[in-house]
Amino acid sequence: MNWSPRVKPIKIRQLYRYARLGIYEDTLLHDVGWELHARCADIATVADVYREGCVPCPKCGTKITRRIDPLFSKGEGGTREHWFRCPHCTGRLLWRDCRQALRNTPRCFDCRAVLQKEVVLRCACGKTWSQEAYKQSTRTRVLLPCPHCLELVRRPDTPPRDRTTKNRRSEPELQCPKCQSVARHQHGNIECTACGYKRRWRDYRKSLKKKDEKLECPNCEHTFKWQAWRKSVRSLRTGNPQPARDFVEKWRKCRTPQQRMIQIDTLLQTLHGRGPLAPLFIDSGEHKIREMLDDLAS
Ligand SMILES: [Zn+2]
Ligand SMILES: [Zn+2]
Ligand SMILES: [Zn+2]
Ligand SMILES: [Zn+2]
Ligand SMILES: [Zn+2]
Structure with missing residues (x-):
């Protein structure tokens, strides 16, 4: 690419x-x-x-799903936040998207019109905020406008700790590092029934990260390494x-x-x-x- x-x-x-x-x-x-x-x-x-x-394949552009989900892996640029959908326009959102949108374009919390930047932030409807108070508000409010449709959305609850176990069906297929058959993420471990391999999930993920991740394009069979790709787009x-x-x-x-x-x-x-x-x-x-x-x- x-x-x-x-x-x-x-x-x-x-x-x-x-x-x-x-x-x-x-x-x-x-x-x-x-x-x-x-x-x-x-x-x-x-x-x-x-x-x-x-990751887009560098040869043909096909999207290849990584085995490490970056959203749940801090070191990979993830946040441990979770996605939710705007109930009004069904757009996919992270809470921080809602905050960032207001940092880029401050809007009135009341009528959602774009605010005039003077010494204070002023709305045509008469409301004003000091820059500091506005910043504070975007951090603490639990209702913010959806960046797509501007309807108010509620901050989602923090995901429960066992989330990864509950959602494991949506995770990409795991490979046993020892025998390459299908492994499972369960009881906080990665477990392989074929060869009996078992390891703490956290340690497994850490070792994956250190070992680098080999990516193979399902379309053109081109293979490349995640770390090298990451460096190429720095x-x-x-x-x-x-x-x-x-x-x-x-x-x-x-x-x-x-x-x-x-x-x-x-x-x-x-x-x-x-x-x-x-x-x-x-x-x-x-x-x-x-x-x-x-x-x-x-
Ligand atoms: Zn929306
Ligand atoms: Zn939306
Ligand atoms: Zn207003
Ligand atoms: Zn195995
Ligand atoms: Zn390809």
Whole structure:
């Protein structure tokens, strides 16, 4: 799989030079926009791997399910949170998605309109919050708007401890490390009835992680190692893929040069506010990028 390169700062500068003169150079807008789009799509793909536990085959793109579920494995970028569905739009959610959406775009807790960022956060309906109080609220509230449909959803209860045992039917098939027949995850152990192998589940998982995971594509039979794959996407990995996802979604809907400029600018403004995120998108050092974004914002 060929990941798309980061966008060259020189093109971005050029775009803004034109825009300042009121010129929307559409060839350049397409150029920069599609490059950003490709990069954003890759960032979203990599983020999905960490959320869903499926790795795209580097040869053919087929999704391969990992044996370690990253959602339940902290070291693998998981959170031990669990998925739930929005009762209104049935979208699949993590509670932290609901929080993150409000960090990206603060909304009124009452009427859910987007808040104006002044010294305080102000809603057209008259409500105001100090930035600090708002932050505190997103952390502690048990009702937050669904990022998809904006209806209120309730924070799910913490999953019970024996969850992994209860849900074992939904887990991918286990292989006995000794005899390769089908093993089971039960009584907090991995157990094989064929050869009698038995080991604490926790220790088994730890050893898997250390040993690295061999992945085989069911489509083209290409094999590769998880750790190597993980290293190959290091420059695409972020805990906050939302700006990239947003851009992918909105860029496709742009119909005019003005709309294209607005979406590119929105993304760059977001990157400007989140320093360490920018080098994922733009091909330059963090310091240089910051200087450029400062320039563009002024
Ligand atoms: Zn919803
Ligand atoms: Zn939803
Ligand atoms: Zn309001
Ligand atoms: Zn066995
Ligand atoms: Zn393949």
